[in-house]
Amino acid sequence: MTHRRQSADLTIEVPGLARVEGEGGLRVEVRGGEVVSVALNIFEPPRFFEGFLRSRSFEEVPDVTARICGICPVAYQMSACAAIEDAFGVTVDGRVAALRRLLYCGEWVQSHALHVYLLHAPDFLGCADAVELAQLDRAAVQRGLELKRVGNLLMEAVGGRSVHPVNVRVGGFYRAPRPEDLRALLEPLRRALDASLATAEWVAGFDYPDVEGEYLFVALRPDGAYPIDSGPVASSDGLETTPGGFAELVVEEHVEHSTALHARLAGRGAYLTGPLARYALNSASLPEIARQASAAAGLGPVCTNPFRSIAVRAVELVFACDEAIRLIERYEPPDPPAAEVRPVAGVGHGATEAPRGLLLHRYAFDAEGLVREARIVPPTSQNQLSIEDDLRRVVVASIGAGDGELTARCEQAVRNHDPCISCAAHFLDVEVERS
Numbered sequence: 531m532t533h534r535r536q537s538a539d540l541t542i543e544v545p546g547l548a549r550v551e552g553e554g555g556l557r558v559e560v561r562g563g564e565v566v567s568v569a570l571n572i573f574e575p576p577r578f579f580e581g582f583l584r585s586r587s588f589e590e591v592p593d594v595t596a597r598i599c600g601i602c603p604v605a606y607q608m609s610a611c612a613a614i615e616d617a618f619g620v621t622v623d624g625r626v627a628a629l630r631r632l633l634y635c636g637e638w639v640q641s642h643a644l645h646v647y648l649l650h651a652p653d654f655l656g657c658a659d660a661v662e663l664a665q666l667d668r669a670a671v672q673r674g675l676e677l678k679r680v681g682n683l684l685m686e687a688v689g690g691r692s693v694h695p696v697n698v699r700v701g702g703f704y705r706a707p708r709p710e711d712l713r714a715l716l717e718p719l720r721r722a723l724d725a726s727l728a729t730a731e732w733v734a735g736f737d738y739p740d741v742e743g744e745y746l747f748v749a750l751r752p753d754g755a756y757p758i759d760s761g762p763v764a765s766s767d768g769l770e771t772t773p774g775g776f777a778e779l780v781v782e783e784h785v786e787h788s789t790a791l792h793a794r795l796a797g798r799g800a801y802l803t804g805p806l807a808r809y810a811l812n813s814a815s816l817p818e819i820a821r822q823a824s825a826a827a828g829l830g831p832v833c834t835n836p837f838r839s840i841a842v843r844a845v846e847l848v849f850a851c852d853e854a855i856r857l858i859e860r861y862e863p864p865d866p867p868a869a870e871v872r873p874v875a876g877v878g879h880g881a882t883e884a885p886r887g888l889l890l891h892r893y894a895f896d897a898e899g900l901v902r903e904a905r906i907v908p909p910t911s912q913n914q915l916s917i918e919d920d921l922r923r924v925v926v927a928s929i930g931a932g933d934g935e936l937t938a939r940c941e942q943a944v945r946n947h948d949p950c951i952s953c954a955a956h957f958l959d960v961e962v963e964r965s
Contacts (some may be wrong), residue, residue, distance in 0.1 A: 542925075542937050549696065556940060558925055565925050568918045570944060571788065580904040588614050588873055588899040595891070596694045596904065601644065604637040604689065606891075606906075607698045608759055612702050612773075613891040617878025618899075619872050626702040628761070632712075632857040633688040633695070634758045634882070637881050638697035639722065640681025640692070640802040641768025641885035642843045645948045646729060651839045653942040654736040670732065673725050680715075680722040684854060687711055702868030708782075712858045719945060721857050723819075726847040730823040733844050738837045739939065741927050743920060746798055747807035748776075750883055754813045755851055757883045759806055763810055765801065773881035777892050780907055793912040800915035802949060803887030805842040806833055813915060816849055823848040836920050836946040845884075867886030873899025905956055910949045917947055 539559035559567040572716030583591060592610045596603035608630060615622065622630075647670065648660040657663040664671040682692035687707055697703050702943045722868055745766070763769070763776040771779070779798075782791040794799050810832045816824065827841040875897045887909030890910025894903035924943045928936050 533805040540889055540925075540929075540936075541576055541932075542933075543576060544937065544941055552960075553930075555943060556921065558726055558820060558921055558940060560925060562843045562928070563929070565772065565922045568728065568921045568925075569788075570914055570917050570921070570949075580906060581905040583893075583901045586891075588618075588895060588901065591893070591901065592615060592698050592700060593694075593696075594697075594765070597902050598906070598908075600693050602635055602693045602884045602886065602889075604685065604698075605882055605889050607695065608634060608753055608882045608895075609884075609889045611698065611700050612760070612880025612882060613878040615869075615871070615878065616773075616880060617873055617876040618871060619876075620832065620869050622702055622869050623864050625862050626867070626869065628857055629706065629862070629864060631759050632861075633698070635850045635857070636664045636681045636684030636688065636692075638676045638758070638846060638885050639684065639854070640759055640852070641673050641875060642847045643677035645676075646733070646840055646843050646847070647671060647950065650843075650850050650945055651733070652734075653938075653945060654738075654840070663842055665721060672702060673728065673764050677722055677729070677959060680718045680851075684715060687715060691734070699868055701871045702864060705752070706863035706865070706867040709861055709863065712861055716855060716858055719851055719858070723848065723851040723855065726844065726851050727819075727823055727826070729847055730827040730841070730844040733841045734827045736840070738835060739924070739927070740835075741837060741838050741920075741923055742834045743802075743916070743923065744923075745799040745806065745916060746795070747808075748801045748803050748812045749807040749810050750881060752815075756817075756820075756852075756853075759882050763881060763888070765795075765798070766810060767798065768806075769798075771793075771867065773879040773890060773894060774877075774892075776881065777835055777879050777905070777907075780890065780912070782907065786929070788914065789912050790914065791907075792914050793907060794915065800919060801912065802916040802947075803909050803912050805839050805885075806836065807887065808883060809842045809845070816845070816847075817852055819852050820849040836943065839946045839948075840932050844958050872895065877903075887913060898952075903918055910947075913947050913949065917944055917949065920944075920946065935951040 542558040544556045553773040555571045557569045563786035595606040595610045598606050619913050652663045658750035692696035717940040746767040750761035779796045781794050786791050813831045824845045877894045879892050890907040892905040920943045928939050
């Protein structure tokens with residue numbers, strides 16, 4: 531990292547951010563005591579997923595898009611399946627939908643546990659990384675690793691493996707898990723639920739900076755349920771629309787300092803997806819045990835302090851473990867495990883809630899079911915502008931801090947949102963004009 535200060539002038543530059551997925555940095559410039567430039571620099575090479583999906587069969591799309599991310603492959607599979615089924619007019623059985631939600635719970639558990647314990651908690655406890663944290667509090671790190679292990683077990687049981695699951699197909703699954711195999715996970719999940727409750731109490735003791743964001747929150751908001759796999763898209767300023775309607779509102783643009791697109795909402799500007807948004811729009815739909823965890827973590831019905839996003843993730847850990855237990859206790863194997871899928875020419879949209887936020891897919895198909903157009907809008911692309919706004923707020927609130935402390939605070943402000951830089955860097959064309 532580098533930083534330069536001269537009276538009221540300051541430049542903070544972190545060439546490579548640690549404890550995030552992918553390659554990125556940040557740069558903040560202060561002149562005359564005012565923040566004049568803020569940039570989350572994403573320089574990971576673009577990966578062109580939309581490009582090489584073209585002319586592929588719809589059947590390949592879930593497996594190809596899963597490779598975008600090794601942490602949240604289920605999110606890509608579920609959004610892809612939802613979009614394809616929307617295009618072809620396919621309605622899946624309620625038991626298939628429940629099994630998909632169960633698989634998604636596994637991903638939430640392993641991803642949130644990874645973020646809370648290994649990526650984010652070290653910031654609050656003065657540790658450089660999880661190894662140093664383990665020396666300080668070995669039991670906490672072991673608790674986090676056990677939570678992640680249980681999430682992986684659930685993904686393996688439903689998806690076939692924990693990284694890039696192989697059991698997912700358009701219309702459902704290749705096979706349905708046996709009830710006894712899922713019931714074997716109940717005891718590990720009950721222990722994980724206890725560990726999640728302990729996590730909520732643990733993070734309540736962290737020292738949080740007094741910073742409040744002004745966010746336009748966007749998340750799925752299903753009727754009477756906390757969002758994971760389906761629902762209309764809603765915003766904190768009253769928007770409610772379908773995934774297709776949302777796709778029409780999302781405007782993406784290239785910026786010189788990023789290999790990922792920056793997303794805005796037409797007529798609304800920057801917005802934020804992810805745990806803070808889900809919680810703000812859906813906290814009333816949490817089950818009682820998660821609401822109790824929310825109170826234990828010191829949260830109200832809405833949280834606008836980005837540093838407390840770790841507490842919201844802890845509450846979502848409780849929710850995901852509890853929801854997985856509920857789904858397994860009510861599990862009935864779908865028969866058949868997948869709906870019949872017949873391709874037709876058309877356009878479909880799908881949106882689900884990846885651990886990091888709303889993930890939108892749009893596909894256009896020909897009559898043979900070959901992809902003609904593909905658009906994937908990941909959470910990090912949608913959140914970049916809000917992350918940069920957070921950096922600006924943090925610098926203003928902490929301008930009197932020492933250079934090292936201020937730099938660390940800026941890095942933490944980025945990690946608050948658990949950016950998946952690898953997911954974001956996959957656009958098609960770049961046009962940069964230089965003077």
